[in-house]
Structure formats: C-alpha cells, structure tokens
Amino acid sequence: xxxxxxxxxxxxxxxxxxxxxxxxxxxxxxxxxxxxxxxxxxxxxxxxxxxxxxxxxxxxxxxxxxxxxxxxxxxxxxxxxxxxxxxxxxxxxxxxxxxxxxxxxxxxxxxxxxxxxxxxxxx
Numbered sequence: 001x002x003x004x005x006x007x008x009x010x011x012x013x014x015x016x017x018x019x020x021x022x023x024x025x026x027x028x029x030x031x032x033x034x035x036x037x038x039x040x041x042x043x044x045x046x047x048x049x050x051x052x053x054x055x056x057x058x059x060x061x062x063x064x065x066x067x068x069x070x071x072x073x074x075x076x077x078x079x080x081x082x083x084x085x086x087x088x089x090x091x092x093x094x095x096x097x098x099x100x101x102x103x104x105x106x107x108x109x110x111x112x113x114x115x116x117x118x119x120x121x122x123x
Contacts, residue, residue: 006115019080021095029073037091052101
C-alpha cells in the first residue's frame with residue numbers, strides 16, 4: 001500500500017488549502033485514515049482522523065472548526081480541507097492509513113504513511 005500526499009503550498013494567513021492523499025490498493029474503503037502535522041522542530045501530531053465509514057471523526061483542539069477530513073472511496077482519496085489558516089499551522093502534513101478500520105488516535109497504530117506535503121502560512 002502506498003500513499004501519495006499533495007496540495008501543500010504557501011498561503012497567507014486566513015487563506016485555505018485542500019490536501020489530498022491517494023491510497024493505492026483495493027481495500028481503501030475499509031481503512032481508517034488520519035492526517036498528521038509536524039511543525040518545524042516539533043514532533044508529529046495527529047490533527048484529524050476518520051474511521052472506515054466516515055461516521056466517526058476526531059480533530060485536535062487547535063484545528064477544530066477550521067480543518068475537515070473527508071474521503072472519496074471511488075477515488076481512493078482522503079482529503080484535509082484547511083480553512084482560516086494561521087502561521088502556527090505551518091508544518092509538513094502527512095496522511096496515514098490503518099487497516100483495522102477503527103478510529104485511531106495514536107500514530108504508532110497506523111500501518112501506512114505518505115511522504116508529507118509542506119504547508120507554509122505567512123502572516
């Protein structure tokens with residue numbers, strides 16, 4: 001299974017971006033999915049997660065109300081919509097997939113990871 005993240009870039013504070021992550025393989029619809037951010041010099045942390053069918057989601061307090069995780073099973077793709085971006089959102093964003101399908105809040109539980117996409121928010 002391979003994950004390919006894209007959509008990062010440079011944006012002004014208050015702007016928006018949509019991150020995409022295409023997941024290879026036939027079992028995408030059964031995967032739980034997550035998005036992590038790793039700010040410069042800091043550890044990677046979970047910001048959004050979704051279980052296999054999308055009826056359970058979780059967001060970090062720092063992004064609640066601004067970021068939205070979603071999935072398109074027909075395209076094997078998970079999205080992270082980033083709105084009202086702030087300079088502190090500057091980070092490399094990683095997508096991850098867990099084959100067990102349940103909502104996963106711990107990074108070490110994820111089975112597969114994408115390569116990361118850089119988001120830079122200027123003030």
